[in-house]
Amino acid sequence: MKWNEKIKSLKPYVPNENNCDIRLDANESFIGLSQETIDEICEEIQKISFNRYPDPMAAKACTAFADFYEVNAENVVCGNGSDELIGIIFSTFLQKGDKYATILPDFSMYSFYGHLAETQEVVIEKEENFEVNIDRVIETCNNNNVKMLIFSNPCNPTSLGIKKEEIRRLIENVNCLVVLDEAYMDFWDQSLLNEHEKYENLIILRTCSKALAIAGMRVGFAVASKFVIDVIKAAKSPYNVNLLSQKMAEIILKDKEKMQKAIKLLVASRKSLATEMQEIENFFGIFEILESETNFLSLKMDNAKQLANFLEEKGIAVRHTGGLVRITAGTMKENAAVLEAVQQYARSC
């Protein structure tokens, strides 16, 4: 049996495999759902016909999303996490050998799906301070016959955000499809969701895994022109989002006020973590905190891996990626624990 080349480098995605009690490595919400919401879900579960296939278009979930973010439901498609949508976008809008551009470091799944789709990655490196040089991105895309540009804003793992004006300028000046992954935009106010109709070359991705606190249910959405959305609807597997996930998305997106309160708490946690981490930075000077528009902090430092390992030994899981230590903002207790451990590490340097 002769297998193809592309499967040779494939490895299963391994999340942090440790028994850390404190998990600040995956940017999940530390708040979770309210008892009231859980009760409502339990009640709804009783009514679900589990023997039946779900709605292929997840219409109710899409409508709830559309109402929540003030877009039209016909411009929305639901995925089994935004991860699935990224895969579908690669295999549908690109052909084998086509070029796509990433701005690294960025979310690792872009390169993964690009590889699976047998497309060619054009890597644009972020600047020394991890910022994005928009002019250079435009130039690189247009000079290299790039068919699709994909990036996150605010960015995972850098936590930095690019302002709307700059994103508009980018979309207006490249000759390609732009996939704007706004996974963390619930924490910032620079979304282009309400302007998506102006751009036929724009797809915006959102997820219910971060601020909206249902990472375990796997729900993501794409917003774009009706044409693009209909293509994705036609390309996806028919029953991609299960009954329970559709129902839960519908329920959590219904209560905008409750969600906005939770998001405020998540942002407050990140701000307080940043303030205290800043004191450690000022005193010891072993890292630099990047300005965060997300629910996590990114520390730029020489020995990123060493700090991540130290924290893991203390029972605190964080992510070491792209030369950064990425720490999700947690409960007050979790934040206090990670601050204490980072300080210990700094003292030992």
Ligand SMILES: *Cc1c(COP(=O)(O)O)cnc(C)c1O
């Ligand atoms: C977490 C994350 C996602 C979300 O993926 P889901 O599959 O919806 O859980 C997408 N993009 C970025 C940049 C992320 O950090």
